[in-house]
Amino acid sequence: MAGTLEQDIREQFRRSGYTLTSQRRAVLEALEEANGHPSAEDIYLIVKKKNPRVALGTVYQALSVLEEIGVVDSKHWSESPTRYDLNVQPHLDIRCARCGEVSEIPSVELGELEKRIRSNTPYEVTRTTIVVEGLCPSCRAVG
Amino acid sequence: MAGTLEQDIREQFRRSGYTLTSQRRAVLEALEEANGHPSAEDIYLIVKKKNPRVALGTVYQALSVLEEIGVVDSKHWSESPTRYDLNVQPHLDIRCARCGEVSEIPSVELGELEKRIRSNTPYEVTRTTIVVEGLCPSCRAVG
């Protein structure tokens, strides 16, 4: 199972010219292990458990390479660090303004929007990110 | 003209319990003067021209109050400071990844999207921000 993923990713690395080092592999594994939407720091802490010598900077660099070759996606909410995600398909994520938990919003079609944006601006659109904030059910219950 | 605006804003302040101080008024005037999407620093520099004693922290605090009472809106693109806007209606802004210029994208209907989001998440949605990046016409010509 992970083998299939590995094949694809190896291929992406080969095509891009970047090398698939042990640190970069470890970052990918950490992204799988931290099911959810970890920050660079979260990933760093997970990677550190197996390799205590990794540097936080290396995690950032690895993430930026992984994002560049299209293997991971990132989203940034203000007031909290950037979150990373193995799901690179366009999709919506919502972050709880109280506890910080991020989760996915399913079933919202976005293709239309991107198209409408492109036809209403003279800019060459390179990226559209939708950042949703709210209160998760349990925080809503509290208060 | 500015008078009418003033009335509305005075009203918003009265209702909220915050006081309309000279610094907060100056921040509003700076937002008008900096036609576009200034950062806190941009606003600070404009305000400073008339009142050299203002502190940057005061500008941040004023902006957060103005945003809270619904008089200004803010958007955050990663890799650049938060931009502020007197246009508080939901709308799209695009930022040039090369020169940083921000401009508005007109004629894209968003009401539908917000509705679809609300009906697909158990969260109580408080904010939906769409952040678009691209290359502006002149930067596109250069590169």
Next chain:
DNA sequence: TCCGGAATAGGAATGGTTACTGATCAGAGT
């Protein structure tokens, strides 16, 4: 095996934003 460029560890630096503190201000009530 050896070489050269890419990647890494470790730590310092950066930049936007917030926090802190004593001084100042606004405006409700006299």
Next chain:
DNA sequence: ACTCTGATCAGTAACCATTCCTATTCCGGA
């Protein structure tokens, strides 16, 4: 107008996510 009290402010230090820097290590190809 005067006073009082809490809100606001100036100035500055602190914070934190992220990037930058440099010497060392690693990796893949000749």
